[in-house]
Amino acid sequence: MARPPKPWLKGQVDDLVSLPQLDDSILLLELKERYKLKKIYTYVGDILVAVNPFENLPIYGREIQSKYHDSVKSSNTPHIYAIADQAYFTMVRNGRNQCAVISGESGAGKTESAKLLMRHIIHLCHSGSEGHDIEQRVIEVNPLLEAFGNAATRMNHNSSRFGKYTELDFNSSGSVVGALISQYLLEKSRVVKQNKGENNFHIFYYLFSSPKAQSFGLSRSSDFPYVSSTPGIPQAAQMYAGVVKALDTVGFSPSEQDNILSVLAAILHIGNITYSEARPDQAQVSSNPQLLGKVSSLLGLDSKEMQDALTATTTFTRGEAIRRTYTCELAVICRDAFAKALYGRLFEWIVSHVNTLLAPGITHSSKKNLLEIGILDIFGFEHFDRNGFEQLCINIANEQLQNFFNEHIFQQELEEYKKEGVDGSNISFTNNQALLDLVFGRPVGIMSILDEECRFPRATDITLIEKFKSSFSSHKDFTPARTSEPCFTISHYAGDVTYHSEGFLDRNKDELPPDVIGLCVNSNVPLVHQMFTKEAENDDSKSSSVGTINTARKRAPTVGYQFTNSLCDLVSKMQKCMAHFVRCIKPNFDQEPNNFVDEFVDRQLRYTGMLETTRIRREGFSFRPTFADFMERFGILAYGPSAQVTASAETCRNVLTKSNVAGWLVGKSKVFLKYWQVEQLDKSIKLFHDNAKTIQKLSRGFCVRKFVRGVREKRAQQIKQIRDFADAVSRQLAQISHRISCQHAEDGRRFAAGIKLQPAVPPKPRKSEQELKREATVSSVLPLWSETASLFIWEMLPWFHGIISRQEAERLLKPRFIGTFLVRVSENRFGYTLSYRVSDRCRHYIIEQDTRGRYALRGADKVCNSLNELVEWFTRHRINPEGDMLREPCGQEINVITGEMECNYGELVGGGYKPSVPPPRPTFSSSPAAPPSLPPKRGGAGGDAPPPVPRDRKPTNPSDGPPPIIRANKPRF
Numbered sequence: 001m002a003r004p005p006k007p008w009l010k011g012q013v014d015d016l017v018s019l020p021q022l023d024d025s026i027l028l029l030e031l032k033e034r035y036k037l038k039k040i041y042t043y044v045g046d047i048l049v050a051v052n053p054f055e056n057l058p059i060y061g062r063e064i065q066s067k068y069h070d071s072v073k074s075s076n077t078p079h080i081y082a083i084a085d086q087a088y089f090t091m092v093r094n095g096r097n098q099c100a101v102i103s104g105e106s107g108a109g110k111t112e113s114a115k116l117l118m119r120h121i122i123h124l125c126h127s128g129s130e131g132h133d134i135e136q137r138v139i140e141v142n143p144l145l146e147a148f149g150n151a152a153t154r155m156n157h158n159s160s161r162f163g164k165y166t167e168l169d170f171n172s173s174g175s176v177v178g179a180l181i182s183q184y185l186l187e188k189s190r191v192v193k194q195n196k197g198e199n200n201f202h203i204f205y206y207l208f209s210s211p212k213a214q215s216f217g218l219s220r221s222s223d224f225p226y227v228s229s230t231p232g233i234p235q236a237a238q239m240y241a242g243v244v245k246a247l248d249t250v251g252f253s254p255s256e257q258d259n260i261l262s263v264l265a266a267i268l269h270i271g272n273i274t275y276s277e278a279r280p281d282q283a284q285v286s287s288n289p290q291l292l293g294k295v296s297s298l299l300g301l302d303s304k305e306m307q308d309a310l311t312a313t314t315t316f317t318r319g320e321a322i323r324r325t326y327t328c329e330l331a332v333i334c335r336d337a338f339a340k341a342l343y344g345r346l347f348e349w350i351v352s353h354v355n356t357l358l359a360p361g362i363t364h365s366s367k368k369n370l371l372e373i374g375i376l377d378i379f380g381f382e383h384f385d386r387n388g389f390e391q392l393c394i395n396i397a398n399e400q401l402q403n404f405f406n407e408h409i410f411q412q413e414l415e416e417y418k419k420e421g422v423d424g425s426n427i428s429f430t431n432n433q434a435l436l437d438l439v440f441g442r443p444v445g446i447m448s449i450l451d452e453e454c455r456f457p458r459a460t461d462i463t464l465i466e467k468f469k470s471s472f473s474s475h476k477d478f479t480p481a482r483t484s485e486p487c488f489t490i491s492h493y494a495g496d497v498t499y500h501s502e503g504f505l506d507r508n509k510d511e512l513p514p515d516v517i518g519l520c521v522n523s524n525v526p527l528v529h530q531m532f533t534k535e536a537e538n539d540d541s542k543s544s545s546v547g548t549i550n551t552a553r554k555r556a557p558t559v560g561y562q563f564t565n566s567l568c569d570l571v572s573k574m575q576k577c578m579a580h581f582v583r584c585i586k587p588n589f590d591q592e593p594n595n596f597v598d599e600f601v602d603r604q605l606r607y608t609g610m611l612e613t614t615r616i617r618r619e620g621f622s623f624r625p626t627f628a629d630f631m632e633r634f635g636i637l638a639y640g641p642s643a644q645v646t647a648s649a650e651t652c653r654n655v656l657t658k659s660n661v662a663g664w665l666v667g668k669s670k671v672f673l674k675y676w677q678v679e680q681l682d683k684s685i686k687l688f689h690d691n692a693k694t695i696q697k698l699s700r701g702f703c704v705r706k707f708v709r710g711v712r713e714k715r716a717q718q719i720k721q722i723r724d725f726a727d728a729v730s731r732q733l734a735q736i737s738h739r740i741s742c743q744h745a746e747d748g749r750r751f752a753a754g755i756k757l758q759p760a761v762p763p764k765p766r767k768s769e770q771e772l773k774r775e776a777t778v779s780s781v782l783p784l785w786s787e788t789a790s791l792f793i794w795e796m797l798p799w800f801h802g803i804i805s806r807q808e809a810e811r812l813l814k815p816r817f818i819g820t821f822l823v824r825v826s827e828n829r830f831g832y833t834l835s836y837r838v839s840d841r842c843r844h845y846i847i848e849q850d851t852r853g854r855y856a857l858r859g860a861d862k863v864c865n866s867l868n869e870l871v872e873w874f875t876r877h878r879i880n881p882e883g884d885m886l887r888e889p890c891g892q893e894i895n896v897i898t899g900e901m902e903c904n905y906g907e908l909v910g911g912g913y914k915p916s917v918p919p920p921r922p923t924f925s926s927s928p929a930a931p932p933s934l935p936p937k938r939g940g941a942g943g944d945a946p947p948p949v950p951r952d953r954k955p956t957n958p959s960d961g962p963p964p965i966i967r968a969n970k971p972r973f
Contacts, residue, residue, distance in 0.1 A: 010029070010030065010033045011030070011033030011034050011036070011037050011039065013030055013034075013042075014042065014043055014074075014077060014078050015042075015043040015044070015045070015074075015078075016030060016042060016043065016044045016049075016614050017043075017044060017045050017614055017675075017676075019614075023611070024602065024605065024606065024611055027605060027610060027611060027614065028598060028601060028602050028605060030042070031049070031051060031585070031601065031605075032596050032598065032601075034051075035051050035053075035587060035596050036596070038053070038057055039077070039078075040052070040053050040057070041077070041078035041079050041080065042078055043073075043078045044583075044610060044613050044614050045613070045614070045622060045675045046073075046086075046580070046622060046675050047409075047581045047582075047583060047613060048078060048080065048082070048083050048580075048581070048582045048583070049583045049585060049610070050080060050108075050109060050113055050582055050583070050584050050585065051584075051585045051587055051596075051601075052107070052108050052109035052112075052584065052585065052586055052587060053587075053593060054587075054591050054592060054593040055593040055594075059079070060116065064079070064081065065081060065120060065123055067081075068081035068082050068084070068085045068120065069085065069124060070085065070089050071085060072679055072682050072683055072686060073086065073679060074676075074679050080113055080116045080117055080120070080582065081116070081120045083100060083117060083580050083582060084100075084116075084117045084118075084120035084121045084124065085120070085124065086580065087100060087121070087373055087580050088121050088124045088125065088174070088373065089124075090578065091170065091174075091371050091372075091373060092170075092174045092371075093633075094578075094629075095371065096371075096577075096578055097371060097372045097373070097374070097576060097577040097578070098372075098373045098374070098577055098578050098579075098580065099373065099374035099375070099376065099573075099574050099577035099578070099579050099580070100114075100117055100373070100374070100375045100376065100579075100580045100581075100582060101376050101401065101404070101405070101574065101579055101580070101581050101582070102114050102117070102375070102376060102377055102582045102584060103378075103380065103398065103401050103402075103405070103581070103582070103583060103584065103608075104380050104381075104583060104584030104585060104586065104604070104608075105155070105380040105381050105382075105494075105584075105586045105604060106153060106155040106156045106159050106379060106380040106381070106382055107155045107156030107157075107159065107380070107586050107591055108380055108584035108585055108586040108604075109584045109586075110160070110377055110378070110380060110584050111146070111150070111158065111160055111377055113377075113582055113584055114164075114166070114375050114376075114377035115142050117375055117582075118138065118139070118142075118166065118168070118375055119139060121168060121373060122138065122139070122168070122176060125170065125174055125175055125176045126174075126175070134176055134177065134178060134179065134358065134360075136249060137179075137249060137250050137251070137357060137358055138166075138168070138176075138179045138358060140245070140246045140249040140250055141179075141181065141246070141250060141354055141358070143242050143243065143246050144243060144246040144247065144250060144350070144354070145164065145181070145183075145350075145351070145354075146158065146160075146202065147201075147202045147203045147206060147239070147242075147243045147246075148201060148202075148203050148346075148347055148350060149161055149162045149164070149183070149186065149201070149347065150201070150202055151187075151190055151194075151198065151199050151200060151201050151202060152198060152199040152202075152230075152233075153195075153198045153199075153382075154195075154197045154198060154384070155382065155589070156591070157591065158202075159379065160377060160378065160379050161186065161187040161190060161201070161379060162183050162184065162185055162186040162187065162347075162378075162379070163183065163184035163185050163376070163377070163378035163379065163397065163566075163570065164181060164182070164183055164184075164376075164377045164378070165181070165182040165183075165184070165374055165375070165376050165377075165570060165573065166179060166180075166181050166182075166374065166375045166377075167179060167180040167181075167182070167372045167373070167374045168372060168373045168374075168375075169359065169362060169367065169370045169371070169372050170370060170371045170372065170373070171370060171371075172369075172371075177359075177362065177370065178358055178359030178360065178361075178362045178370075179355075179358040179359060180355050180358065180359055181351055181354060181355055181358070182351075182569075182570070182573075183347070183348070183351045184378070184397075184566040184567070184570055185378075185379075185393060185394075185397065185563055185566060185567075186344060186347055187390050188340040188343060188344045188510075189340065189389075189390060189507055190390075191226065191267065191339055191340050191343045192226060192271065192336040192339055192340060193336075194229055195384070195386075196229075198229070199227075199229070199230050199233070200226060200227050200229075201343075202233065202239065203243065203264060204221075204226070204227050204264065204267075204268065205221065205227065205230075205232050205233040205236050206233070206236050206239050206240040206243060207240070207261065207264050207265065207268070208220075208221055208232065208236065209236040209237035209239075209240045210240055210261065212261060216261065216262070216265035216298070217265065217269065217294050218265060218268065223272075224268045224269075224271055224272060225271045225272065226267070226268055226271035226339070227268065244257070247260075250354055250357055250358075251357040252353070255526075256353075256527065259525055259526065259527035259528075260346065260350070260527065262298045262299070262525065262527075263298070263299070263342055263346050263525075263527060263528065264343075264346075265298055266295050266298035266299045266342065267339045267342050267343055269291060269294055269295045269298070270295055270335060270338060270339045270342075271335075271339060272287060272291055273285060273287050273291065273292070273295070273310065273335055274286050274287050275311070275328045275331045275332065275335075276328070277327075277328055281325070281327050282325045282326075282327070283311050283325065283326045283327055283328045283330070283331040284311060285307050285310065285311060289303075292306060292307055298525075299342075299520070299523055299525060299528050300523040300524040300525030300528055300529075301519055301520070301522075301523055301528075302519075302522075305519055306519060308515070309513065309515040309516045309518075309519045310331060310334055310335055310338065310516070311325060311326055311331055312324060312325040312326060312515070313326070313334075313513045313514070313515055314514070314515055315514075333506065334513060334516070337510070337511065337512050337513075337516075338512065338516055340510070341512045341516070342528075342531075345531035345532065346527075346531065348531075349527065349530065349531055372577075374573065374574065374577060376401075376570070376574065378397060378398075378401070379394050379397070379398075380394075380398065380584075381394070381395055381398045381492070381494045381607075382394050382395060383395075383494070383495065383497050386500055387497055387498065387499045387500065388499065388500060388502070388503060388504070388507070389499075389503060389504045389507040389508060389559075390507070391497070391499065392446075392490075392499050393559075393560075393563050395490075395492055395494075395497060396436075396439050396563075396567075397563075397567055398492075398494070399432055399435055399436060399439075399492060399493060400436065400567050400571060402432055402493050402608075403431075403432050403433060403436055404571055404574060404575075404579075405581060406429060406430075406431060406432065408579050408581075409429075409581075409613065410429040411429075411431070413620055413621070413622070413624075416624055416670070417621075417672075419667075419668075420624075420667025420668050420669065420670055420672070421667055421668055422621070422665050422667050422672055424620070430493070432493050434475075434476070434477060435477045435490070435491070435492070435493075438472060438475055438477055438478060438490075440564060444471050446468065446472075447560040447561075447563075447564055449464070449467050449468065449471060450464065450504060450505075450508055450558075450560050451508070451558050451560055451561060453467065453505060454505055454508055454509050454558055459505060460505070461486045461501040461502055461503070461504055461505060462486055464486075464501055464504060464505060465480075465481070465486045465487070465488065465501050468480065468488055468501075469488075476491070477490055477491040478490060478491075479491070479496075481498075485500070486500065486501040486502060487499060487500045487501060488501070492607075493607050493608075494603075494604075494607035494608075495603070495607055507559065508558045508559050508560050509556075509558060509559075510556065510558065510559045510562075511556050512556065517532055520532040521533055583608055583610065585601060585604050585605070586600070586601075586604065587600070587601055588600055620674075621664075621665065621672035621673055621674055622673075622674065622675045623672075623673040623674070623675060623677070623678045624670045624671070624672055624673070625670060625671055625673075626647075626669055626670050626671075627647040627648060627649065627651075627652055627669060627670070627671065628647040630647070630652050630655070630670075630671045631645060631647040631651060631652065631655070632647075633685070634655050634659070634681050634684075634685065635647075635651070635655060636685070636688055637655050637658060637659050637681070637684055637685065637688075638651075638654050638655040638658045638659070639651075639655075641688070649666050652666055652671050653666055656671075659680070659681055659684055661673075661677050661680055661681065663677065664677060797868075797889075798889040798890070798891040798892070799821060799822050799823050799871060799889035799890065800822070800823050800824075800867075801822045801823065801824045801890070801892070802824065802825055803824070803825040803827060804824050804825075804827075805827050806827075806833075806835070806844060809822060809824055809833075809835040809842065809844070810835070810842045812890055812893065813835060813836070813837040813842050813890055814837070814842070816837050816888070816890055817837065817887070817888060818837055818838060818839055818887070819836065819837065819884075819885060819886060819887025819888055820836065820837045820887065820888045820889070820890050821834065821835065821836035821837070821871075821886045821887075821888070821889060821890060822834075822835055822836075822889065822890040823835075823847070823867060823871065826846075831846065831847060831848065831849060832847040832849075832855075832867065833845065833846055833847060834846075834847055834857060836879075836884065836886060838884060843884065845857045845858060845859070845860075845879070846858040847867070847870070850863075853865075855867055855869075855870045856870070857870070857874070857879065859880075860879065860880075862874075862877070871886060871889075874886045875887070
């Protein structure tokens with residue numbers, strides 16, 4: 001059931017689907033009436049038709065943009081901003097990638113539509129100050145790529161000669177975080193040759209207006225064959241300034257900009273290189289040697305090597321190098337291939353560099369979490385008096401886009417009807433899949449046969465046509481020429497086009513000799529080196545994997561092969577997105593405003609299938625959400641915002657019934673709605689959204705007012721506190737002032753009485769950081785010391801040295817024998833440290849203490865109940881795998897003046913204790929006991945010391961006998 005049509009008011013129908021009658025003449029008449037009223041946009045369901053006005057209209061300002069902000073499509077007049085609004089907010093709400101496919105003839109306004117679409121999407125996203133920089137770069141990229149990728153043709157003064165697919169990346173909140181530009185099918189042949197009445201790429205003409213033109217040797221464009229077909233471009237200086245501004249805004253450095261201009265100037269000079277025959281079948285450069293020097297200087301190459309690379313080629317067959325000189329004809333082909341390769345690689349480098357600047361911080365893994373909106377701007381269908389290889393590629397690309405449109409709009413819709421059990425018998429359309437099979441079929445297809453012929457050295461354009469005739473003469477879309485002229489005709493969706501095969505083979509090869517590639521790899525200009533390095537690395541990797549490479553058989557990928565892969569990649573990207581279509585219409589061939597040529601427009605309407613589109617959009621169901629998606633979006637209309645309802649066919653029917661929508665269908669898993677029914681539901685949903693916004697506005701106002709009231713109360717309290725504080729300070733100041741005055745009076749009285757003032761006590765000197773650290777260590781060790789001091793301080797254990805530093809311990813041990821040891825209190829931590837002498841240095845082990853008061857060396861397994869037990873254990877056992885053992889304790893330091901021991905743990909017991917004979921140790925037995933004697937000195941009666949242990953070796957192995965044990969008269973604890 002279709003929506004009841006409205007009465008037809010000519011020029012006032014925003015949506016052609018709503019026309020009461022439907023045929024080609026009515027569609028044409030309505031578009032014409034709207035064009036006269038400056039209404040260049042018209043809907044066909046959810047497809048936008050845009051007629052190029054060829055003049056500036058006041059319909060693109062900020063005020064107009066504000067109307068198309070999350071609005072229902074039918075609430076405003078048709079506009080390109082509405083497509084941007086729909087794509088952006090569909091992406092935000094549904095979390096699904098979107099794409100906008102803009103199609104039409106050359107000159108129909110596709111590029112301008114793409115720029116307006118992108119500008120409004122960026123306007124909608126509100127990405128803040130950080131995103132604003134990215135937005136500005138994305139906008140500035142358009143004039144930059146237009147300068148390098150657009151040219152004037154007979155059909156369009158600013159025709160895109162490449163395909164551009166721009167992906168805008170958004171985070172989950174809908175803010176733009178980066179962009180990615182993919183370029184397809186650059187028409188490189190235009191660099192060296194243009195058809196009559198057409199120009200080279202814009203940037204070459206801008207270059208003559210550069211302030212550096214004279215330094216590049218560029219005076220007049222007429223002196224350079226590559227651009228001499230036209231005198232120039234109006235306002236070239238202004239356009240050049242715009243390109244420089246775009247390069248600066250996007251982020252190209254001054255040195256990179258200079259390299260770009262040098263390569264462009266070198267391409268123009270390459271076109272002036274001429275050849276003559278040195279002898280039959282051998283070409284030589286006949287140009288002025290200064291010209292070669294200029295080109296080599298601009299590209300950073302050696303002049304002699306460049307001349308050799310442009311007049312001969314070297315191939316390797318079975319490891320043998322063979323050098324062949326070019327004929328004049330082959331030399332010209334090599335020269336032009338060099339120019340095309342420079343420009344093609346320069347364009348690829350610019351796009352790649354732009355992408356690194358437009359997507360800062362975005363990696364392949366992080367991109368998976370981003371949403372995107374893709375915008376396709378590609379050259380339109382072309383039909384000239386004489387069509388060549390480039391026109392074939394361009395028109396086949398448009399055939400592929402038309403097929404994508406058919407599949408998205410028609411084929412997928414029919415398959416969906418069948419799958420869901422919905423009747424779609426009333427929908428039919430024209431399918432161009434057979435023509436795509438004719439072109440891309442394998443092993444028999446136009447592109448595959450063309451690539452095959454390029455591999456035969458004796459193949460010509462005539463043999464190519466003969467193969468086409470023998471292979472496709474029975475195909476309904478292929479018509480061979482009825483004359484001897486090498487040409488054929490293909491029946492495109494836009495009409496029959498005759499192609500002349502002259503130059504097909506040469507333009508498809510796109511080969512660059514390896515000598516030229518190797519020459520450019522060694523360039524001292526960073527840009528030229530970078531452009532050719534990747535290809536050279538690929539060649540090296542292949543040669544290293546197969547040994548000696550056979551360059552006689554190796555061939556570069558053909559243009560047709562690259563074209564096919566690029567087109568498949570483009571279509572696969574768009575198939576993953578929800579598509580929005582913009583059909584651009586060119587009202588007249590001469591690009592004049594206020595001129596609507598009926599026959600010219602009618603032809604475009606017919607081949608774009610607008611009549612079929614209108615009929616299917618009116619009769620079909622363009623919106624087909626699943627039950628879950630439908631309930632998530634519209635369930636609130638019947639069940640309220642907080643209800644938990646299972647998505648099913650019954651609940652979906654309930655929502656549609658309560659919403660007063662008629663003419664819908666429910667399938668097995670999806671709901672089928674017409675485009676205007678979705679608008680009706682969106683209007684109902686918008687009421688809920690508006691009410692929610694009103695509630696949010698009131699609640700936020702209440703919260704803000706409450707917050708402000710609290711802030712004011714707090715401010716009043718703070719003011720009162722400040723005043724009270726000020727009063728208190730004033731009172732204290734008054735008291736202090738009174739005290740000072742009284743003190744002055746007292747001082748005066750004392751002075752009169754002759755009483756002298758007492759001098760102030762000088763402050764104590766500030767303690768050093770080392771003294772403060774020592775005092776802190778003493779205070780921390782005292783609890784440990786108090787437990788053990790009474791057991792051994794009176795016997796002066798020779799191995800205990802109180803609080804001494806690591807340096808002091810090493811100073812004491814350095815002149816002693818191997819195995820001499822001491823135990824000290826650490827300065828910088830809580831606890832004890834064991835230090836002992838080895839052959840070439842001193843070693844230090846931390847003595848740890850557990851919660852039960854037991855001791856152990858860090859890294860050793862033995863645990864002892866006291867320090868003395870720990871020391872005695874390691875006089876009998878190894879400390880580490882190297883065999884270190886404790887042999888002799890290091891006694892206290894001897895004062896060389898008094899000859900007495902200086903106790904260095906006096907700090908722990910009050911300081912200054914230097915006994916000559918220790919007092920008796922208290923006992924706990926009932927009978928008195930004699931005081932313990934001091935440890936006997938080592939040696940015999942004569943007091944001679946035992947022979948020292950050599951310093952250059954470690955103690956003997958314990959298996960040879962234990963060292964002397966120092967346990968005589970030592971208390972255990």
